[in-house]
Amino acid sequence: MATSSQSTGNPNGREQMAPRCAAIVGPYLSGKTALLESLLFVTGAISRKGTAKEGNTVSDSSAEARARKMSVEVTAATTDYLGERWCFLDCPGSVELGQEARNALLAADVAIVVAEPLIDKALMLAPTLKFLDDHQIPHILFINKMDVATHRVREMLDALQAVSSRPLVLRQVPIRSAASDSGEVTGYVDLVSERAYKYHPGQESDLIKMPEEVLPREQEARNRMLESLADFDDHLMEEILSDVAPPKDEIYQQFAKDLAADLIVPVLLGEAEKDGGVRRLLKALRHEVPGPEAAAQRLGISGFDASTLVFKTYHQPHAGKLSLARVFGGKISEGAVLNGVRVAGVLKPKGNGFDKVTDAKTGEVVALARMEEVKTGDLLTASGKKNPDFAWPKPLEPLFGLAIDAENRADEVKLTAALAKLIEEDPSLTFTHDTDTHELLLSGQGEIHLAIAFDRLKNRFALPMKHRRPQVSYKETIRHGVKQHSRFKRQSGGHGQFADIHIEIWPLERGKGFEFHDRVVGGSVPRQFIGSVEDGARESLVRGALGFPVVDAAVALFDGQYHSVDSSDMAFKTVARQAMQEALPQCGPVLLEPIFSVEVSAPAEFTARVHNLVTGRRGQILNFQAKEDWTGWEVVEALVPQAELHDMIIELRSLTLGIGNFACRFDHLQELSGRLADKVIEHRQGILQKGAA
Numbered sequence: 001m002a003t004s005s006q007s008t009g010n011p012n013g014r015e016q017m018a019p020r021c022a023a024i025v026g027p028y029l030s031g032k033t034a035l036l037e038s039l040l041f042v043t044g045a046i047s048r049k050g051t052a053k054e055g056n057t058v059s060d061s062s063a064e065a066r067a068r069k070m071s072v073e074v075t076a077a078t079t080d081y082l083g084e085r086w087c088f089l090d091c092p093g094s095v096e097l098g099q100e101a102r103n104a105l106l107a108a109d110v111a112i113v114v115a116e117p118l119i120d121k122a123l124m125l126a127p128t129l130k131f132l133d134d135h136q137i138p139h140i141l142f143i144n145k146m147d148v149a150t151h152r153v154r155e156m157l158d159a160l161q162a163v164s165s166r167p168l169v170l171r172q173v174p175i176r177s178a179a180s181d182s183g184e185v186t187g188y189v190d191l192v193s194e195r196a197y198k199y200h201p202g203q204e205s206d207l208i209k210m211p212e213e214v215l216p217r218e219q220e221a222r223n224r225m226l227e228s229l230a231d232f233d234d235h236l237m238e239e240i241l242s243d244v245a246p247p248k249d250e251i252y253q254q255f256a257k258d259l260a261a262d263l264i265v266p267v268l269l270g271e272a273e274k275d276g277g278v279r280r281l282l283k284a285l286r287h288e289v290p291g292p293e294a295a296a297q298r299l300g301i302s303g304f305d306a307s308t309l310v311f312k313t314y315h316q317p318h319a320g321k322l323s324l325a326r327v328f329g330g331k332i333s334e335g336a337v338l339n340g341v342r343v344a345g346v347l348k349p350k351g352n353g354f355d356k357v358t359d360a361k362t363g364e365v366v367a368l369a370r371m372e373e374v375k376t377g378d379l380l381t382a383s384g385k386k387n388p389d390f391a392w393p394k395p396l397e398p399l400f401g402l403a404i405d406a407e408n409r410a411d412e413v414k415l416t417a418a419l420a421k422l423i424e425e426d427p428s429l430t431f432t433h434d435t436d437t438h439e440l441l442l443s444g445q446g447e448i449h450l451a452i453a454f455d456r457l458k459n460r461f462a463l464p465m466k467h468r469r470p471q472v473s474y475k476e477t478i479r480h481g482v483k484q485h486s487r488f489k490r491q492s493g494g495h496g497q498f499a500d501i502h503i504e505i506w507p508l509e510r511g512k513g514f515e516f517h518d519r520v521v522g523g524s525v526p527r528q529f530i531g532s533v534e535d536g537a538r539e540s541l542v543r544g545a546l547g548f549p550v551v552d553a554a555v556a557l558f559d560g561q562y563h564s565v566d567s568s569d570m571a572f573k574t575v576a577r578q579a580m581q582e583a584l585p586q587c588g589p590v591l592l593e594p595i596f597s598v599e600v601s602a603p604a605e606f607t608a609r610v611h612n613l614v615t616g617r618r619g620q621i622l623n624f625q626a627k628e629d630w631t632g633w634e635v636v637e638a639l640v641p642q643a644e645l646h647d648m649i650i651e652l653r654s655l656t657l658g659i660g661n662f663a664c665r666f667d668h669l670q671e672l673s674g675r676l677a678d679k680v681i682e683h684r685q686g687i688l689q690k691g692a693a
């Protein structure tokens, strides 16, 4: 059994562990919030249970969560179980809110991965399990909703094993009712203790005599369990080979050791809504989850200057900024100064709120009040020294964006401050100003993610928003060159304005941008005006003949005339703009569309669908290959027009059980002609005319 350096003696003979933290993760709607509710109920932190349907769970207390009947951010709740403190982090399951779970998992000692007992949903666990194994975070699989399970546990486990790189070790077999046709699960046999239990809704399960019909299944499952464990322990292997029944304690210790090292994934069964299997889960957590020093080691902060890790930030209407943090060393009290910032208050999370406490010790999860300069991923110490071994992973890259405007123009100043708060709460959200299209873009992980952000802006900041599909940064260029002579002459009262130039325009290779050449000989245009001609030419590139910014063109000034009194910088700048406006339409203007290099990742069984998706979006497939480090996944490399990328993630998810993903970056501009180009140009002209009207 793992023991903690922070442990203290306990009257019942067992070393008491420092407070521990478990993140509850898993696919959307698998029952994580129901499990938290049950864990809090069973441990006595709450006396009445709520349900997702009634919208009265301890977790999901925000207006956005209640409205959607889903978790929209991590909820922390503290409870005590047999004298030991636990903080549970209920994470949203939606893939679009994946940043929340990632941040919570890094701070936790263990993950409880909640899955539904459905074979065809097993793949949905893949990204979570991969993240856990990449970071070597111990995890237990809790197969929930056993009350409605229709598959056999063994079949379910085979499907789940296919997506786990660590062996899944089943620790229970269900007892099914002989009376019911559906074989309703009425209890379970614990494979280590070989005891049979009958679920007793709302109470502890009843110990019963092992039903005879279960025995063969129990024996087979127990042997499998022991064999899996023996793969990691020679002593256990010897015992099995020589037919010696290993003592119970040895098996429990082996589970604790292998779990801590992320070598195996213990599997437990239950029904969170009826508290079934929840006490068994709690016991496994109590005895087998390592103390906070193991997580500290994993994070590279072990023994470093009594650090506290901030893994979530909330901005609350009344309490202000709260930094949810795990204490990994030392003790934190109100008034302490961490990273140069004063802790204005220490609060214990209880799901739907926080209670003020005086201090927090190693292992505890607390919210630190009003540490304005502190952000998620910060490691706080009294000295404020930086730990060279600690790095917080970068947030997820945005996959879906919308152009936004405040419904009331006057709110635009408020908007930036409100969005900064939302982004502090959720760093997988980004807010940018597109310098090409002049749009404000809010980007994130998908439609739901952004819809939640809009709701928060409205509910919390009274900022109703308008949004639309963002414009594509089309450009235009020219196909051939022309020479152009233009003159600007104006006589108005005093002295007039005069400038006369001969320029030549020609196309450049793709990606070369703009060039200006001075080929004036004999001073036909004096030195001091040549810069003005260049400025004028550059300015007119902002909008070419088709209405888009012009790229990859060169302009040479090779002749001209001036007037000693009437010529000026302004006159030469104006004539340059005029010359460009006259010349560009004669140069065979052509639309250029941005093409992105895209890498789509999905399990190999979806690769054919990914191909169709990409080609259906005018994409060009370059390559596909096994995804490095991801068993069973493939990456399709392709070039896809930006215009087709906008909602690609939505279709990709619908084709891949929600787990397909992509990364993209701008690659090049490519000529677009024909009907599609005509439509784009027509649309642009419409916008420009409206703007001019």
Ligand SMILES: Nc1nc2c(ncn2[C@@H]2O[C@H](COP(=O)(O)OP(=O)(O)OP(=O)(O)O)[C@@H](O)[C@H]2O)c(=O)[nH]1
Pocket: 027, 028, 029, 030, 031, 032, 033, 034, 035, 051, 052, 053, 069, 070, 071, 072, 091, 092, 093, 094, 144, 145, 146, 147, 148, 270, 271, 272, 273, 274
């Ligand atoms: N039959 C059955 N239904 C359950 C059980 N546990 C949860 N549910 C139901 O499953 C649905 C989803 O439950 P939640 O607890 O909100 O699921 P979640 O995993 O927290 O969902 P997200 O946070 O949105 O990912 C609700 O309708 C619950 O009533 C269970 O043990 N058995």
Ligand SMILES: [Mg+2]
Pocket: 032, 033, 034, 060, 070, 071, 090, 091, 092, 093
């Ligand atoms: Mg939930």
